[in-house]
Each structure stands twice: as C-alpha cells, then as structure tokens.
Amino acid sequence: xxxxxxxxxxxxxxxxxxxxxxxxxxxxxxxxxxxxxxxxxxxxxxxxxxxxxxxxxxxxxxxxxxxxxxxxxxxxxxxxxxxxxxxxxxxxxxxxxxxxxxxxxxxxxxxxxxxxxxxxxxxxxxxxxxxxxxxxxxxxxxxxxxxxxxxxxxxxxxxxxxxxxxxxxxxxxxxxxxxxxxxxxxxxxxxxxxxxxxxxxxxxxxxxxxxxxxxxxxxxxxxxxxxxxxxxxxxxxxxxxxxxxxxxxxxxxxxxxxxxxxxxxxxxxxxxxxxxxxxxx
Numbered sequence: 001x002x003x004x005x006x007x008x009x010x011x012x013x014x015x016x017x018x019x020x021x022x023x024x025x026x027x028x029x030x031x032x033x034x035x036x037x038x039x040x041x042x043x044x045x046x047x048x049x050x051x052x053x054x055x056x057x058x059x060x061x062x063x064x065x066x067x068x069x070x071x072x073x074x075x076x077x078x079x080x081x082x083x084x085x086x087x088x089x090x091x092x093x094x095x096x097x098x099x100x101x102x103x104x105x106x107x108x109x110x111x112x113x114x115x116x117x118x119x120x121x122x123x124x125x126x127x128x129x130x131x132x133x134x135x136x137x138x139x140x141x142x143x144x145x146x147x148x149x150x151x152x153x154x155x156x157x158x159x160x161x162x163x164x165x166x167x168x169x170x171x172x173x174x175x176x177x178x179x180x181x182x183x184x185x186x187x188x189x190x191x192x193x194x195x196x197x198x199x200x201x202x203x204x205x206x207x208x209x210x211x212x213x214x215x216x217x218x219x220x221x222x223x224x225x226x227x228x229x230x231x232x233x234x235x236x237x238x239x240x241x242x243x244x245x246x247x248x249x250x251x252x253x254x255x256x257x258x259x260x261x262x263x264x265x266x267x268x269x270x271x272x273x274x275x276x277x278x279x280x281x
Contacts, residue, residue, distance in 0.1 A: 035276075037051065037273050038182055039051070039078075041264075043062075043071070044067070044237075044241075045245070046063040046064045046094035047060070047063065048060070050074065050075060054150075057080050058083055058084050063097055068099075074269075081107065084109050085112060086108045087112045090114055090166055090186055090187060091120070091166065092118075095186065096126050104132075113139075114139065114158055142157065155173055157172035157192050163192075165189055168192040172184065178276025180278075183228055186213075187214075187216075188219060193224040197223060197227055208233075214235065215247055215250045215251070232260045235263045235265075236264045238265055241265075246263065
C-alpha cells in the first residue's frame with residue numbers, strides 16, 4: 001500500500017513538472033525577439049498598427065495629424081530605426097495623418113499606398129515627406145507577397161481601380177507567421193469584402209481580425225466574418241466618439257460567435273505576441 005502511494009506521489013509530481021515544461025515550451029517566449037509582435041496603438045478614433053519580428057518592423061497607418069508625435073515616440077521606444085514597410089491603407093486623415101511624421105523620422109524601405117488621391121492638406125503633407133526622402137509609392141497589387149523576417153503578408157484588396165467610397169480603396173493584408181494569421185482591413189466596407197470573398201474565400205481565414213472601419217456597420221458583413229472565422233477581433237476606436245463606434249450590431253455578431261473582443265477605447269494600446277503556434281495578449 002505504501003509503495004503504491006509513493007508511486008502515485010511520484011506520478012503526480014512528474015505530471016506537474018511535465019505540465020510546467022510544456023507550458024514554458026509552447027507559450028511565446030517574450031524575450032527572444034524572434035516572435036511576431038502586433039501593436040494596435042491607442043490613437044483614439046483612428047488607426048495605427050505597428051508590427052515587428054526580430055530586427056524587422058513595419059507600420060500600417062499612423063493615426064490623425066495630432067498622433068504623429070505619439071506614434072514616432074512609440075516606435076523609438078521599441079528601438080525602431082528602420083521600417084521595412086509603411087502602409088497607408090487609404091487617404092483619410094485618421095489613417096495617414098501621422099504618416100508624414102513617421103516618414104520624416106525613420107528610414108523606410110517601401111511605402112505602399114493605393115491609387116487614390118485626396119485634395120487635402122494631410123495627403124499633400126504625406127506626399128511632400130515622401131518626395132523629400134527621395135522615396136516612391138508602391139501601388140498595392142492583389143496577390144503580391146512581402147516578407148517580414150520570415151513572416152509573410154499578402155495583399156488582398158483593393159481589387160479594382162475605382163470605388164465610390166474612399167474606404168473601399170483600403171489596402172487589406174493578411175499576415176502569416178507559422179500557424180498564426182492576422183487580417184488587417186483598414187476601413188474596407190461591404191463592397192470590398194464581397195470582392196475578397198469572390199476572389200478566394202479560403203484565403204481570408206485568420207486567427208486575429210482587425211475589425212474594419214472602427215467597428216462600423218458598413219464593414220464586417222456576416223458572410224465576411226464567417227469566412228475569416230477569427231478567434232480574436234481587435235477594434236480601434238476612440239472613447240465616446242461621435243460616430244458611435246463600435247456599433248452595437250457588430251459587437252453582437254462577434255459575441256454570438258464567441259469571438260474575443262479587444263478594444264483600444266477600453267484597453268488602450270493592445271499588443272498581441274505570436275510564436276508561430278500560439279498567441280498571447
């Protein structure tokens with residue numbers, strides 16, 4: 001009897017040790033620098049997403065004009081000196097407002113923006129900063145792939161040259177790192193979502209979805225959400241904004257599917273870390 005009790009105790013201890021080792025091995029190592037980090041910056045009623053993997057980094061949008069200094073300071077705190085990619089999803093001020101500050105303060109290898117002009121001072125300032133650095137704009141081509149230190153993103157939208165809504169010009173990319181996947185949608189609305197569904201419904205499935213247009217009902221159609229089928233949905237919006245974002249209808253369909261909702265208006269800057277198998281936030 002004593003022998004059986006001893007063996008049982010040893011088995012319990014072994015199981016606990018194995019569980020601890022397994023957890024250590026499968027959770028993202030927060031110190032190696034080789035995992036992927038996705039930072040959804042708290043820029044109020046705007047968008048800015050900073051992504052890095054090891055020594056390479058990129059940014060998608062940079063908030064409003066007033067957010068430029070915050071975004072620049074945040075990148076510097078992350079040790080950024082060079083951005084491999086800077087993406088301005090579309091020429092609305094709440095997405096490209098701080099992009100000129102980013103361009104002015106960092107070396108940038110590739111700038112990707114859609115073929116959509118805007119007759120605004122904000123847009124002109126971005127073009128001036130690009131010209132002052134001797135850079136050129138790379139137009140998004142659906143299907144084109146780009147590498148970020150072993151992670152890879154693919155352009156999924158826009159799928160045509162002309163839209164009635166500037167939001168539908170939004171560059172949409174899917175970023176893949178091992179079995180981790182992120183879908184960044186800018187302000188793409190239902191029309192652009194339908195075009196992506198028609199192109200390749202299977203390509204949309206992603207573990208993390210940046211909810212389109214700050215959680216507006218103009219985006220995240222049921223069919224699109226079904227195809228993406230995310231575990232986590234991130235919404236970038238400002239507390240008490242006049243648009244009522246995120247709209248209750250969008251929150252309800254996310255909740256119905258048991259999708260974890262992360263909101264910058266409630267949580268501030270959100271950081272998701274991924275090691276190729278698991279994500280942590």
